[in-house]
Amino acid sequence: MxxxxxxxxxxxxxxxxxxxxxxxxxxxxxxxxxxxxxxxxxxxxxxxxxxxxxxxxxxxxxxxxxxxxxxxxxxxxxxxxxxxxxxxxxxxxxxxxxxxxxxxxxxxxxxxxxxxxxxxxxxxxxxxxxxxxxxxxxxxxxxxxxxxxxxxxxxxxxxxxxxxxxxxxxxxxxxxxxxxxxxxxxxxxxxxxxxxxxxxxxxxxxxxxxAYEGVQVSARNAVRTPQFWCLWIILCMNVTAGIGILEKAAPMITDFFADTSTPVSASAAAGFVALLSAANMAGRIVWSSTSDLVGRKNIYRLYLGAGALMYALIAWVGDSSKPLFIVCALVILSFYGGGFATIPAYLKDLFGTYQVGAIHGRLLTAWSTAGVLGPLIVNWIADRQEEAGKSGEALYGLSLIIMIGLLAVGFVANELVRPVHARHHIPAPKEAADVHERQQSA
Structure with missing residues (x-):
């Protein structure tokens, strides 16, 4: 076709x-x-x-x-x-x-x-x-x-x-x-x-x-660069942290406020999940559009740095205020969605548009890893804490600290991103266009 x-x-x-x-x-x-x-x-x-x-x-x-x-x-x-x-x-x-x-x-x-x-x-x-x-x-x-x-x-x-x-x-x-x-x-x-x-x-x-101005890197060369693997770590850490909230959202908010005078009902927990979905969706357009103005590295500093702060607030004072817990979770999920939407543009900035879709596809293995890692961390630790006789917010304290650490790793990886070395570039933008045109007519 x-x-x-x-x-x-x-x-x-x-x-x-x-x-x-x-x-x-x-x-x-x-x-x-x-x-x-x-x-x-x-x-x-x-x-x-x-x-x-x-x-x-x-x-x-x-x-x-x-x-x-x-x-x-x-x-x-x-x-x-x-x-x-x-x-x-x-x-x-x-x-x-x-x-x-x-x-x-x-x-x-x-x-x-x-x-x-x-x-x-x-x-x-x-x-x-x-x-x-x-x-x-x-x-x-x-x-x-x-x-x-x-x-x-x-x-x-x-x-x-x-x-x-x-x-x-x-x-x-x-x-x-x-x-x-x-x-x-x-x-x-x-x-x-x-x-x-x-x-x-x-x-x-x-x-x-x-579309073919500037640096152009093939998918084969891109995976050989440290920039690609820095972005892989960034995406994996950001997604793992987001899924940590998303996958256990309803039971988490219920457990955090189970011992208070105003526990969270099942319907309220379902509403919380819907709010998280809305934040996930809104973050994808709001933060990715903002990245066009402030730059990709700066927006990921926000995702990873502020995301770690939100997790810290939930871990240490989240059980004292429902509005604080909800706002922090919404911000984390907006960063989760924004991270997905901004990564293709980050790839374009570093590797150009020639084969950017193929590079993006390879990078999404980070999502596969995070999709297993995030739920595994939260569920396994919660099960172990419950077996130890703990309940409520104590089920999640260690998980939240781990998420802070993962976001810190992602933050460092983002700081290490530099322009791609010239040895990885294809010879000229015109050649990329010519190759692309030959592929289309083949």
């Missing part, structure tokens, strides 16, 4: 909606928890077992983005969005079959493995194209799209809950909900497939700088 070249006069503002149609769909992954209780009841699963599809999905997201990034660059965004559509939708259809036949392994395989490939390819599918369309505002452009991934759960969570209420929470009702998800998301993602266009190589933006 050849990348569709934009005709003369094509508005670049049509590209972000195409990206949003994909990211809002695959952002359903953050709403997987809605299916956990009915699956546990219908198929007699433990909480650990019911988390497997989500965990495998995040792992496959990083792996498929890493291994498929070069293919995305070579074949273009329409090919990538089509692959994402087929895999993500098929994952739901396989899950529907698994639920209908009560074969849980098929749900894990469908949603986690097949759907996870769709997550990874879909996540990186518009990034390179958006940066080439918006070389003057890359943080804003990628923030708009990646905001959709954070906000997908705001749509999917109540929608899924309503379907389960209407269809029933037994295996047949879950199967029908999965089926509706698969078909609906296929139609919605198809809008992005049909709408997306790539800019003309030589001049993607009439009033902006050329």
């Amino acid at each position: 050849s990348p569709p070249i934009a005709p003369p006069g094509w508005s670049r503002w049509l590209v972000p909606p195409a990206a949003l149609s994909v990211h809002l769909s695959i952002g359903q992954a953050y709403a997987w928890s809605v299916f956990k209780p009915p699956l546990e009841s219908a198929l007699d699963l433990s909480g650990t077992q019911s988390a497997l599809p989500f965990q495998l999905g995040i792992v496959m997201l990083g792996l498929s983005a890493a291994f498929g990034g070069t293919l995305v660059e070579r074949n273009g965004p329409r090919w990538a969005m089509t692959v994402a559509l087929c895999c993500f939708s098929s994952g739901f259809l396989l899950s529907a079959l698994g639920a209908a036949t009560e074969q849980y392994w098929l749900i894990v395989f469908g949603y986690g493995f097949v759907g996870g490939i769709g997550l990874g390819i879909g996540y990186i599918s518009p990034v390179s194209t958006l940066i080439k369309w918006f070389p003057d505002r890359p943080g804003m452009a990628t923030g708009i799209a990646i905001m959709g991934f954070g906000g997908g759960a705001l749509i999917a969570s109540p929608w899924s809950a309503q379907m389960l209420e209407s269809f029933g929470s037994d295996s047949s009702g879950i199967a029908l909900a999965f089926l509706v998800h698969g078909l609906t998301y296929a139609v919605f993602m198809l809008l992005g497939v049909l709408l997306v266009r790539v800019p003309r190589t030589e001049k993607p933006v009439a009033s902006g700088p050329s």
Whole structure:
């Protein structure tokens, strides 16, 4: 499938909606928890077992983005969005079959493995194209799209809950909900497939700088630079810290205030989770757009430095004030989302736009690592503390201190980022454009 070249006069503002149609769909992954209780009841699963599809999905997201990034660059965004559509939708259809036949392994395989490939390819599918369309505002452009991934759960969570209420929470009702998800998301993602266009190589933006100006580094060379691995550490630490709050949000706020005169109800805890999702989504567009003004290194100083401060406040005085606890958690989740949305622009600053999508894909293995590491730290320590007879906020004290340490490691890695050495550059920006053009016409 050849990348569709934009005709003369094509508005670049049509590209972000195409990206949003994909990211809002695959952002359903953050709403997987809605299916956990009915699956546990219908198929007699433990909480650990019911988390497997989500965990495998995040792992496959990083792996498929890493291994498929070069293919995305070579074949273009329409090919990538089509692959994402087929895999993500098929994952739901396989899950529907698994639920209908009560074969849980098929749900894990469908949603986690097949759907996870769709997550990874879909996540990186518009990034390179958006940066080439918006070389003057890359943080804003990628923030708009990646905001959709954070906000997908705001749509999917109540929608899924309503379907389960209407269809029933037994295996047949879950199967029908999965089926509706698969078909609906296929139609919605198809809008992005049909709408997306790539800019003309030589001049993607009439009033902006050329997409191929400045330093250009291939994906193969990028992974050999210390800058790439500094960014890998930065993303991994920031995501681990964010997931530390997100994955245990409802039980954490309940435990922190369990022994007070005004404990947190289940409905209030659910509302807290919704607020965190909104902060996650808002941070992706607000902070990434801000990075266009203050610079990528400075915005990551904010994410990592202020994030560590927020964790410190929760750890030492969070149980004394609900508003303080909530505000700190919201700020952390906004930094979590902002970190995802800003990293493509940081990559563009360091490595240029030539193969930036492939480089981004390789970097997302940091997300796979963090997706396992964050929940493991918080859950394992909380279980050990509970076995030791502790309760309330004492379950999380050590986890919060570890998160502060991880953010400090990320802060140091950010300070070590320097411009890429000339030996890693491709010979000239024009050559990058020529190679890219040959790949498109191949």
